[in-house]
Amino acid sequence: MSWDYAALLPGAIVLSSLLPGVFIFLLQEESHILRTVLNLIGAVAKLVLVALLIYGVWAGQVFETRIAIAPGLTLVLNADALSVLFVTLSTVLWLVTTVYAIGYLEHSTNRSRFFGFFSLCVSATVGIALSGNLLTFVIFYEVLTLATYPLVAHRGTPEATRGAKIYLAYTLSGGLLLLVGAVWLRTLTGPVDFQEGGVLGHLSADVHGQLVVIFALLLAGLGVKAALVPLHGWLPQSMVAPAPVSSLLHAVAVVKAGAFGIVRVVYDVYGVELASQLGLLAVLSVLASFTIVYGSVMAMTQDGLKKRLAYSTVSQVSYIALGTSLLGPVATIGGLVHLVHQGIMKITLFFCAGNYAETLGVANVSQMDGVGRRMPLTTLAFTVGALGMIGIPPIAGFVSKWYLGLGGVEAGQHWVLLVLASSTLLNAAYFLPILYRAWFRAPPAAWPKEHHFHTRFETMGALLWPPVITAVFCLLAGLLAAAPFSPLEWARLIAEREYGL
């Protein structure tokens, strides 16, 4: 272990939220200001560190923290282009979500516990992003499960406890399968780090049978968090969590960790060539496509706004898996860029859903008549997110779908276009009615549970600005897709390295 800057930075990025989290647990419930300060210091410090990281990676520097747990078992945190993509996403969105959560939970109970686990959750996500080998990945993946469980159960109602239990049952079982897969793989390869192009190329064909089984185990473990059908059952149930948690779970942490894991396993463990040779990509693409369509269909049937968004997540996250499963750099770009785009769009939608619930007591689609007049800025942000999800240019979602479609054509898999088209239609079918209600229907005489904040805006500032900001991100990501450092450009960089272009 060396102690220079490059070896410390990845570890410091994880610790920058972990340490404040630990202190937040120890705080008295009454210390609002100290807690807020700790939260923001952590979030801003992480942002600064990530900025340093991006600059360094761009300049070609190698960042790697290695801690030997035991002989042959090493905790590796390193920053390649793919990590940077995910780390940046989680860090930026964490800052926004922290602000939102501070406003959202202003008069709530158990805030020390909440923000403590909130910080742990982000530390685990960043850890997943920076993991340099499967052992590290598994460790942070499980820590993420543990850190999110108390967040889902936070409200303490019987439904919350039940939802949390279901969440835990799914994710812990998945985690075990992942663990078994990782251990098994390790008996074949010995200690290896993630590597672009895969690390299994040298193995003889005799073990290919084993590799298929291992892939099934890994995919099952990752698929639970990525909510691949039929492993998605926990996701709608965990909607009982407070809105900032749902935002984080759906946009950044849990679901994304699963999808990110699939990308890692396919690209940096198996390698696309071996994965496609073993027929694994075909299976993945079928699963992903089915999930895309199934999630959209289910979303249409939901009246609860958060549940509708949840099924939308089931569908949208599988775009990433779909992009990964199609052979060829263009599809890869589409999948990877959607990792970011889905995150900023979905977090916008969840923030808005939280605002409707907090300000007006509106939780169902059927109650949303005229919310656009009462809360124009929020609804505008919601509209941007929803149109982006459908894939209307120039919002971010369009870019993802464009590259995915092109990638499908490039790979000779034209049925992908069919999947995308039907998904887009379904997206429109479940989002457009909401927009119609919000903007064009007359508001009711009284809102279900209106809450007046002493502000000149439609709702409290800490609740209002985060969705507005993320909505602006959605627009910028689409409009400036070709600019340097845009998500698309990073995705292109990663794809080029993976395919050795």
Add this chain to the structure above:
Amino acid sequence: MSDPLMTAPLVLCIALPLLGALLVTALPRWSVSLGIVSALATAGAAVALTAAVWQQGTLHLILGGWDATLAIALHADGLAAALILMVNLVGLGISVYATDYFHDRLRVGAFWPLWLLLWAALNGLFLAGDLFNLYVMLELLGIAAAALGALTGNRDAVAANLRYLLVGLLGSISYLLGVALLYTAHGTLDLGLVAQRIAAAPELFAVDAAAMTLMVAGLALKAALFPLHFWLPPAHANAPAPVSAALSALVVKAAFYLILRLWLDLFWPITGMAAAMLLASLGAVAIVWGSWRALRAERLKLLAAYSTVAQIGYLFLFLPLLTATPPGPARDDLLAALLLMALTHGFAKAGFFLAAGLVQTHAGHDRIDDLGGTAQRLPATTFAIAMAGSALIGLPPSGSFIGKWLLMQSAIATGQWWWVVVVTTGSLLASAYVFRVLSRAFGLEPTPVRFVTDARAEVPALTLALVSVAVLGLASGPLWRLLELGSAGGGA
């Protein structure tokens, strides 16, 4: 061979708690302060011992200056040193906790001398290099443990610990008969010398095998290996919390340690796959059965006790893997993993029981279904249960995660993949019973005012749990070095 200064920690680890026990017996009025001083001194000696083994390798001391065959030897290799360190740190935590737990003057006076005697017996057992001395240590351990377990004086506790005492006696007698057979055939009691003679006389296989069966069976009874576990849950669940912690985390571990010691160092020339498979199969059943009963348990301490039955099972899974793995890095990994599992369980289970005791004290009961308010009122204690619980499940970054990782790796590598199924099932059941408790902590009770309510009781539990989760899981490398230094036994 034995520079007195170098080997002094060997003696002090046993003599200091013994002296402490005498002082608290003679001066009951001062028992708490004398007890804490003794606990600190003993833990200090244990740290010194581990440091000495770390620096110089295996320590060996023949008491009395006689020939090795005639006298009793004290012996500390890496395995013993690591376990001694765990036992003594956990013991220190339990001692600090106990200063706040017992309030009745008579019970304070009864607890400390017995606890220090138990501690002396534990240290003595880990350091003993003589087959008969081990018998004496086992008896001291058994008697002190049963007496401590019955300390609450209520009927269930007395009945359970009476049974524990009798079963333990039966186990010791069986062990002693094995020792008698070995002395008959090999003419000495020194562990190392008997090992050499066993290796040199393959024609005595039948005698050695019979002795091994008697000894291992007797110890398996004390280690509560399924189906000989029946005495454990009531005895551990009804004891006062610090005693439950010591019994579950340390005493059972001592019996397992002896089995391992005999297996690796004494009987290694005659151990075979069949015997290993038999013990491991029992261990596998213990994992599933113990976890299942823990899941069904209505009381928190009973849950913890059944979880001990399951956790002991994991340790036995290592035997066939050790048998199948030739000496080399893979075997070192396996031994270290075994040690890591044992250490993690020691810290975690002690933390769990101490925390459970606090919950019980505050709630006035430990029925899991009615714990909600208490669990929410004591965040630090609930945290301790959560962390200890994740170590019991084997979630990262606990030590048992690394242990299970290596266990499964070895199981796959040696083709004994079925143990993976057992480990996975056990982990799932463990998650179920741990989170069954933790889910009580999320209710609609009022927000706790501060994290730590009662420092002297909560901090030891929290610290022990934290060690099992963070320290052992993230910095287990030193164990490999300790084991490497201490591989003087006949094993490999």
Add this chain to the structure above:
Amino acid sequence: MSADPGAARRRDLSLLLAVLLALLGVALTIIYFMALQAGAAPRLADLAYARLPGTGVQNPVTAVLLNYRAYDTLMELAVLLAALLGIWSLGPAAPGFQRSGAVLAGMVSWIVPLLIVTGGYLLWVGGYAPGGAFQAGALLGAAGVIVRLAGDPRAGLPAEAAQRWLLVLGVLVFTLVGLGLMVFGAGFLTYPPKLAKWLILAIEMAATVAIAVALAAAYVGGRPPGPEARPTAADEDAEPQPPASSPRPPVPGR
């Protein structure tokens, strides 16, 4: 014969057990015979006799107990102590027996001094012939038992505070001698041959007292009656009470 099926099954089971155990017995006997023939014959005997001159005693058994394997004996005294402490932890002793009649009293006044004298003799003779601390302690303990039977609730033992010191005396002297030798560079329980005899005698005397007190106190069967031994309500409680000082936030009724 019995109509109860449960009883019949139990009988069958114990019969099966008997058969299995008989087989075990046969197997053990065969194994034992093989072990005897293994040719380890002198075992430790010759060595134990050869080293006898340096032990400070002439009785080989005493040499083993207090010199070669003194550590065992030390720990065994600790076992006795642990058992007695366990007995004490269970509560106060039951009240004493009725005062003895004249005949018993007369007998006691003869037998007890006799036991004490015999005990002292056995202790001394242990150095070169069968005897020693255990035999002596057992006799003295028996004297205590007789005194207790004759109606003394304390079995002739002193008050609790003194009793505690007497009880730990054996292990205390033993340990201190051991540690003292270690401090002076000889090593734990490694007696210099010149001092061995006297050190062993000191240990044996202390051990005799401790064993005698422990046995008699164990027979009394509980904490000695005295001012310290008042039974409290807390003795019967299943669990300790929460500390009065610990702050307990109010719990709203649910």
Add this chain to the structure above:
Amino acid sequence: MLTAQFLYGGAGLALFVLGLWSFLVHEPLLRKIIALNITGAGVFHVLIAIAYRGDAAPPDPVPHALVLTGIVVAVSATALALMLGARLQDAEDEDRSR
């Protein structure tokens, strides 16, 4: 010499097995405690038997010392077991009188 050792030790093993049987079969506490003591005595017999070295040579003192130690340990354990039993009896009597 071997015959004497064999017979005496064999008798010890018989005691061991008998004690074991009694311990496993009989319910009452006192019988279990006595059974354990018989089992232990059986093992002590084996130890005494192997100490015998014929009429000419003095016996091996080591097993004798082990037996002495073992006896004290057995006495201690028995005493504690009996007192625990008595305590249990008291508790049961209290329950019954309630």
